[in-house]
Amino acid sequence: MEDRVDLESILPYLPVMVRSTSLFWPSQVVEALKALSRGPHHSRVDTGEVLFLAISDLRQSLSLSHSSERLASSAPDGYALFFDDLIFRADAAKWFGDVVPGLANLILRLPSLLEAHYQNSDGSGGREGVKTGLRVLESQEPGIVFLSQELIGALLACSFFCLFPITNRGLKHLPTINFDHLFAWYSCFFRSLYESYSEKQENKIKCITHYFERICSCMPVGVVSFERKVLPFEHCSPCASYPKADFWSKSFTPLCSIKIYRAGLIEDQSCEALEVDFANKYLGGGALHRGCVQEEIRFMINPELIAGMLFLPSMADNEAIEIVGAERFSNYTGYGSSFRFSGDNVDRKGLDSLGRRRTRIIAIDALCSPGKKQFGLECLLREINKALCGFFDQSRSWQHQRLFQDEELSRTRIDQDVKGPLHGAPLTTLGTNEEILGGQMIRSSEEKCIQHVDHQDQIGIATGNWGCGAFGGDPELKATIQWLAASQALRPFISYYTFGVGALDTLDQVTQWILSHEWTVGELWNMLVDYSSQRLTGETNLGFFRWLLPSLSTSDAMMLDVP
Structure with missing residues (x-):
């Protein structure tokens, strides 16, 4: 049966055992968890130090005590520091009196939760014939897994108790899933007197x-x-395939609308949009280690995202990971070393027809430290296709099929009675006859072939400085690439959060000028390629926007307040 095949793929990475058709915990584990579930008066687990001893005993009962399965050496100190020295005594009493027993009960139920999951998985979620059971979603194999929030809670409780096997995760390019390194780094920072680092790690744990x-x-x-x-x-x-440079150069797809936000956060945006996770190729990045930037923070305030780290190997250049339904539980302030937990968050996002919260997060990993190479055509293609993979809705490929066909296969001419593409109408275009002149694409109106697509999906893109900051990407380049990818993916709009980066001060002005001149994806792409070529050869050291603005007419420049 398919559900058994799915289980077999994930079983080496789960702490539970299997006998015949049943999942179970070893008897010693059951006894230990039952003791924990009865509270500290019965289990004697009332401090962080004793809690880690209980964790070690559980791991030994699961045969996870040999050298290849050792946890981070500083993890015991981290658990003790947090629960015995940091939090208030009343909070510690509540944690050991209520939460630890609750987690033990949840872990006890993991085998039955998994069995129920597999019984109901295939064809669930309204996708008849689509496998949705928990399994390793291998690289280059598109697939989807649906998990109940309760099952995720049980899996993350196992992470807290460090019950997942470690051996062989690296061979599958699977990221860390146990929480030992999270606590170990807290201990290391604390002992080394790196106060700001220990505080951000402490607040991640909070x-x-x-x-x-x-x-x-x-x-x-x-x-x-x-x-x-x-x-x-x-x-x-009928799947979309990885586009080549010629595809982008010849695209007649109109650019979608774009709105620039100089303040605010992606996760706080109010529109229904695909929210970009500036991801590491290993999902979650340093969330369970010492990292504390955009991706790691998102995984802390929406901890259910961590469950994906169990079964999603690292992403290749042509892959992305989309997570729908993760609830937000925490508020925060700051960023990096200034990150602080700031209390409870009540997530008021509604549910979709599949029971998922209407929060859509797309993880796409940018090139790391690309330097000047990021202006080369190969790198431009890698980044724009990575974004396209994330932004494109593969499940609606019947709508988009013509978008990825060779031009010779079909040229549909449909008169349009729409107020232009600048108002967010999701349109796709096909065409072959264009003339490149001086880096700009010249086209006649009768050569524009526009195919209308379903307007029901009004889910846009909410993003920001993807691949910039620590990854070293050029903000103007990355902003333009994401706009192009969102447009080509037929997204109705893109909301762009600049986070106060000075290089993007003119982003609003430049994008509005481009929209007012009704440029297509192909036209903007060709300008970007032309600029990048000059940047690569040293013909210009200007940013893309300053390079573009001098070519405007005087009246346009005055409209943009360009000196």
Whole structure:
């Protein structure tokens, strides 16, 4: 049966055992968890130090005590520091009196939760014939997994107790899933007197413990989906395939509307949009280590995202990961070393027809430290196709099929009666006859072939300085690439958060000028390629926007307040 095949793929990475058709915990584990579930008066687990001893005993009962399965050496100190020295005594009493027993009960139920999951998985979520069971979503194999929030809670409780096997995760390019390194880094920073680093690590742990307090008090009943999206390198009809430079150069797709926000956060945006996770190729990045930038923070305030780290190997250049339904449990302030947990968050996002919260997060990893190479055509293609893979809705490929066909296969001419593409109408275009002149694309109106697509999907893109900051990407380049990818993916709009980066001060003005001149994806792409070529050869050291603005007419420049 397919559900048994799915289980076999993930079983080496789960702590539970299997006998015949049943999942179970070893008897010693059951006894230990039952003791923990009865509270500290019975288990004697009332401090962080004793808690880690209990964790070690559980791991030994699961045969996870040999050298290849050793946890981070500083982890015991981290658990002790946090629960015995940091939090108030009343909070510690609540944690050991209520939360630890609740987590033990949840872990005890993991085998039955998994069995129920597999019984209901295939064809669930309204996708008849689509496998949705928990399994390793292998690289280059698109697929989706639906997990209940309760099952995610049980899996993350296992992470807190460090019950997942470690051996062989690296061979599958799977990221860390146990929490030992999270606590170990807290101990290291604390002992080294790196106060700001230890505080951000401490506040990451506060987000996680708050999540456990919430679910032990009231278990959420929704669903979260995790999907590996792939743009095949080879043509694979009816799926979209990995576009070449010629595809982008000849695209007549109109640019979607774009709104610039100089303040605010992606996760706080109010429109229904795909929210970009500036991801590491290993999902979650340093969330369970010492990292504390955009991706790691998102994984702390929406801890259910961590569950994907269990079964999603690292992303290749033509892959993205989309997660729908993860609930937000925490508020925060700051960024990096200034990150602080700032209390409970009540997520008021509604549920979709599949029981998922209407929060859509797309993880796409940018090139790391590309330097001047990022202006080369190969790197430009890698970045724009990575974004396209994330932004493109593969499940609606029947709408988009013509978008990825060779021009010779079909040229549909449809008169349009729409107020132009600048108002966010999701349109796609096909065409072959264009003339490149001086780096700009000249086209006649009768050569524009526009195919209308379904307007029901009004889900845009919410993003910001993807691949910039620590990854070293050029902000103007990355902003333009994401706009192009969102447009080509037929997204109706893109909301761009600049986070106060000075290089993007003119982003609003430049994008509005481009829209007012009704440029297509192909036209803007060709200008970007032309600029990047000059940047690569040293013909210009200007940023893309300053390079573009001098070519405007005097009246346009005055409109943009260009000196």
